[in-house]
Amino acid sequence: MSVTAPLGFRAAGVVAGLKESGDRDLALVVNDGPSRAAAGVFTRNRVKAAPVLWSQQVLSGGRVRAVVLNSGGANACTGPAGFQDTHSTAERVATVLGDSAGEIAVCSTGLIGERLPMDELLAGVDRAAAELSRDGGTAAADAIRTTDKVGKIAFRRAPAGYTIGAMAKGAGMLAPSLATMLCVITTDADLDAALLDRALRSATAVTLDRLDADGCLSTNDTVLLLASGASRVAPGEAEFTALLTDVCADLTRQLLLDAEGASKAIAIEVVGAANDFDAVMVGRAVARNNLLKCAIHGEDPNWGRVLGAVGTTEAVFDPDALNVAINGVWVCRDGAAGDDRSKVDLKPRDVTITIDLSAGASTATVWTTDLTAEYVHENSAYST
């Protein structure tokens, strides 16, 4: 179902010939309205790919008719010529839809630093436009995969009579600012761009933005939210935001489970923080600690690594008041050894590390993976 679950959307995923594998590599998602309100959040990396620079301009208008996405090349670090390639791609989509390029968003993913083969890509746009359909969402989700083992899709139907659908890709470069390189969310709710923007920022802040697989911030991260209004239902902001958050949490979990080379899905729960900022900061510091990520891979409840990571932050805490539980066993109490670490069972794939800062009542959860030899292998062999 994916992005075509809501009314008013068509999609397609085709083989444009950008991937050497011959797999699908170009997706098109079209909003047939009646509304075309939209919002987007983008990577915080200052080195932004051409399609990010383009789509930020498009989204500043709050309206999107269609999104064209390609795998097989990130079109990042490609200079003015690369930006022109993105512009040409949007123009081609506009032409085939009889619409304005200024309302066509573009997303790309793949290797950095290489120009896209534009003849193949533009022919792919034509082919995708010809294949647009109400059940094209799954093919579109397949077409945006890079090293993803599986396509990621989600949808929810609200009792009030509207639907949210989504697709995402991202199995590496899961980033501190946005966990997925590319994510398109659609809804047939009737909402304006300002509300969509608030809802999207709120939802991603506690889901996709808290998935930190390797601390590496992509040049291409993009999350778009498109509303067709075709259900004629205008839900309240709180209700819509809650459902959108649920969809984003679903995608976050899928991204976590498919992260490159990972054998553990680690939830870092920070509790007792003085404020939300501290809670997230501590969660991220622990999520990025390579030594801890290796220890969890080795099924070693090495809580010293957790304290070492907490200590690198500016959060409010007293080192002698820190408590740490691993999979429910409080192996560290008051900054020193607590319950018997041999009671910790680290065999399951899901691992929960709870850190009590004893400094307040704020909490946050950040998700990460373990660090494995497979991660090293995949990322040392990626471009060659």
Added chain:
Amino acid sequence: MSVTAPLGFRAAGVVAGLKESGDRDLALVVNDGPSRAAAGVFTRNRVKAAPVLWSQQVLSGGRVRAVVLNSGGANACTGPAGFQDTHSTAERVATVLGDSAGEIAVCSTGLIGERLPMDELLAGVDRAAAELSRDGGTAAADAIRTTDKVGKIAFRRAPAGYTIGAMAKGAGMLAPSLATMLCVITTDADLDAALLDRALRSATAVTLDRLDADGCLSTNDTVLLLASGASRVAPGEAEFTALLTDVCADLTRQLLLDAEGASKAIAIEVVGAANDFDAVMVGRAVARNNLLKCAIHGEDPNWGRVLGAVGTTEAVFDPDALNVAINGVWVCRDGAAGDDRSKVDLKPRDVTITIDLSAGASTATVWTTDLTAEYVHENSAYST
């Protein structure tokens, strides 16, 4: 030679029984004067091991008679009882030397979160004191090893007639703030504590502090500088600082080459920075990028990873004016593909990545290693 190269120092390295391997695990370095001026720099981790808390107090007085160091246990995250263990260790050294515990520094390295076996450790102090000698420096350097494959020692004789000697350990947890867990530097120059402090901070800032193997900041990092004054030579501050920097650079190189599981020694040279702060910030961001470290391991000149890391910083730069050379080949010019990347030879162990920010005249070099399956293996099997 190590720490006993300068006049006025004796040292020993003995088997106290802290390591299961039965290798040497306790070192003692004694300054016989006539001066006992000293300076220290310590980890910036807020979770500090008991010996760090103790030695910071000792160094606040600017005088050190002796340093006792143990491997086989970090005495970190051990609570008030662990601090008492450190105190008792200093007292025992003071007793055998007939001196004050307030001028005995203590350093520990090994697993976090476990108490030290004090009976063995204190008996080891007695044994080390009995074995103190003018040629004990090498045994002391051997005794502080943990996963270090080799002991690290250095010394320099100044034409002016004084000497600097040093030993260090650290093959993992090479940290952003201090690259080695433990380092003791001795000199027979006659210098006061204030000058030693300035010289040590200046020297470590451009050497040990710029070695960032895995971004993980230890709870125990300590660098101590002890001056006996036995040469009766009082060099100028600039001259002494230059020689001290040379010694620290030598140790930094040894630490880099022995980093856990590394197959590449990577120098990240940042040039054209607006200021020194920017240059170091960019160097560290690149040094900590797991994806780049994997790519270099795979001998893949993936300059896009470099730009992706640079873009995460707040440094002054224009993404379209970034240039990157890998081993001398400018594979990225003006933020896009430059010279043919197939010309880059990444087979040698030493790799140099030059990043031109085109924003000023400041430069800095940060050293790091590649990320390997061996690193994962060593750190996933460390405590179990």
